[in-house]
Amino acid sequence: MKNMSFHDDFVAKRCSVSPVSAVTVGAGVQWEELYQAVFKQGKVIVGAGGVTVGAAGGYPQAAGHSPISPAFGLAADNVLEYEVVTAAGDLVVANGCQNEDLFWALRGGGGGTFGVVVSATHRTHPPLTNLAFAVYTINATDRSSFLDLLTNFAVIHPSLSEAGWSGYFLLSSQSLQLSRQTLLVLYILPNKDVSFAKSTLAPFLDYVEKHPKLQGNGSVVSLSSFQEYYSQFLCGGQNSCVNSNNSAISAALSSRLIPKSLFDSRKSVEQLSDALISILERYPASILGAFVAGGAVARPREENAVNPAWRRALLLAIISSGWSDGASLEEQREVARNVSAANKLLIDLTPGSGTYINEADFNEPDWQQSFFGEHYPRLQAIKSKVDPSGLFRCHHCVGSEKWSDDLNCPRSSE
Ligand SMILES: Cc1cc2nc3c(=O)[nH]c(=O)nc-3n(C[C@H](O)[C@H](O)[C@H](O)COP(=O)(O)OP(=O)(O)OC[C@H]3O[C@@H](n4cnc5c(N)ncnc54)[C@H](O)[C@@H]3O)c2cc1C
Known part of the structure; x- marks a missing residue:
């Protein structure tokens, strides 16, 4: 199941729609393999940050986010067809023109639930060129200046989203030796030059420069392609991630989709910043802000089963906390309880939102609403x-x- 076939003019079986550029992958293909093959074709594809993640499995079936999702949608929005073995043992094709319900459910309803996917056909896209890549580390000397920093950073996200920015920010990380009052930002802006990118960040960067209790370092550089971003960011400067360290870590996660509407008021943005800082103060956790929603994620080409909370969100905040090898079961359970308690602070701030089943709390409360929202019935x-x-x-x-x-x-x- 490692087969990959590229199509210049793919039309889903029995459909009469305009042909598009696509790739069909067997269920054994992992993202590292698919990225390399797609780059060779001079294209890009919406895929996972974790190179060992399956290209046809749980990732596209649940949503599948990427830093290029604001440009092209979630992975589920880019699937054109699945081949599936059903519970009755039949091999069927599911697309927009046959087995439509199954196709709808397999784009957001989660892996391991509706059938065994044998292959998936993903839309491919023209290469992104001229990417601006912003990398900043900003340290605050005390809580109130950190609160002020996070609020001023968060508040510009609707305008960053308008401009086309996406990426990740990180708060506190043992592996990256980030302190509890440090913000690390790794954002990209496709198809724009550095001077435009800097102009969109200017109000925030000026604020940091003038603030006596903040110290910022970083720059915006130009990358020639998404492939260059992929090698630098995901593979530590190598062309392929095959030799990078893919070993597992032991951690518990919880997460929350932060709706765009929260950013309408400075007061609620400040409450969000305060909740993020409180989490870091109370629990030995890291927070990854995945700024991968908005743009095309908010406006999918067609309707599917992806949690509607994704369409309303700007960010996915992921809380993680790990344990060392040899930790007892009770110690592991304590970590799991902590990430649930930490996430409660974000849940309370975002009533009616939800989260991403693939990066969620194992003990997610009210999981049907959280993972699937209005689509559950x-x-x-x-x-x-x-x-x-x-x-x-x-x-x-x-x-x-x-x-x-x-x-x-x-x-x-x-
Ligand atoms: C290192 C790492 C990085 C990640 N980065 C991202 C990211 O950037 N964006 C993102 O959205 N997510 C990311 N994830 C989360 C990822 O989406 C989930 O872990 C996802 O469940 C992986 O799917 P899988 O098929 O590879 O894994 P599995 O654990 O094999 O499967 C997950 C679920 O899907 C089912 N499944 C698997 N294959 C099939 C199939 N062929 N047919 C039907 N059901 C199937 C399984 O039964 C299971 O229920 C990351 C995960 C890791 C570990």
Whole structure:
């Protein structure tokens, strides 16, 4: 299942739509392999930051975000067709013209739930050139200046999103030796030159420069392609990530999609900054701000099962906390309780929003609403239709409330 075939003029089977550039991948293909093949074709694709993530599996089936999502949409928005083995054992094609319900559910409803995907066809895009890449580290000397820094940084996100920026910011990280009052920003602006990029950041950078209790370092540089960004950012300066360190870490996550509407008022932005700082003060955690929503994520080409909270969001805030090898089960549970308690601060600030099933708290409260929002009833109905006996089951996946916690017994016979 490592096959990849490129198409200049892909038309989903039995559809009469305009042909598009695409690639069909077998379910065994991982993102590192697909990126390299797509770059060779002179194209780009919406894929995962983790190069070992599967290109047809849980990533596109749940949403799949990337720093180029604001330009091209989520991975789920770019899937044109799936080949699927159903619970009944049939190999079927699902696209916009046949098995439409299954196709809708497989773009946002989560992996391991609706069938075994054998291949996925992803839209490919023309290469992004002339990327501006902003890297800044800003240190604050005390809590109130850090609060002021985060608020002034967060408040410009609607205008950064308008300009086309995306990327990641990081607060506190043991592995990167970031202190608890440091903000690290790694943002890209595709198809724009450095002087335009700097002009959009100017009000914030001027503020940092003039603030007596903030110290900022960094620059905006020009990259020639998304491939260059990929090698520098993901692979530590190598052309391919094959030799980079892909070893696993042990950590518990929780996360929250931060809606664009929160940024309408400076007061709520300040509350968000205060919540982020409080999390770092109370728990040994890192926070990754994935600025990967807005733009094309807010305006998908067609409707699918992606959590509607993604469409309303600007950021996904991911809280993570790890443990060392040899930690006892109770120590691991303590870490899990901490990330849940930390996320509660963000949940309380963002009623009605949700989160991303693939980077969520294992113990997510009200998970049906959080992961699937308004789409949950339709997803349940499709699940009952395509898998009536519940052959495909996973933790906090669509329909799993019908099963015991270990997923072995139907609830009614417990
Ligand atoms: C290092 C790292 C970086 C990441 N970076 C990103 C990122 O940049 N953006 C992002 O959106 N997410 C990211 N993720 C999260 C990622 O989306 C999830 O871990 C996702 O579940 C991975 O899917 P998988 O198929 O590779 O993994 P698995 O653990 O193999 O599968 C996840 C789920 O999908 C099901 N599944 C797998 N294959 C199939 C198939 N062929 N058919 C049907 N169901 C299937 C499984 O049964 C399981 O329920 C990252 C994860 C890691 C570990």
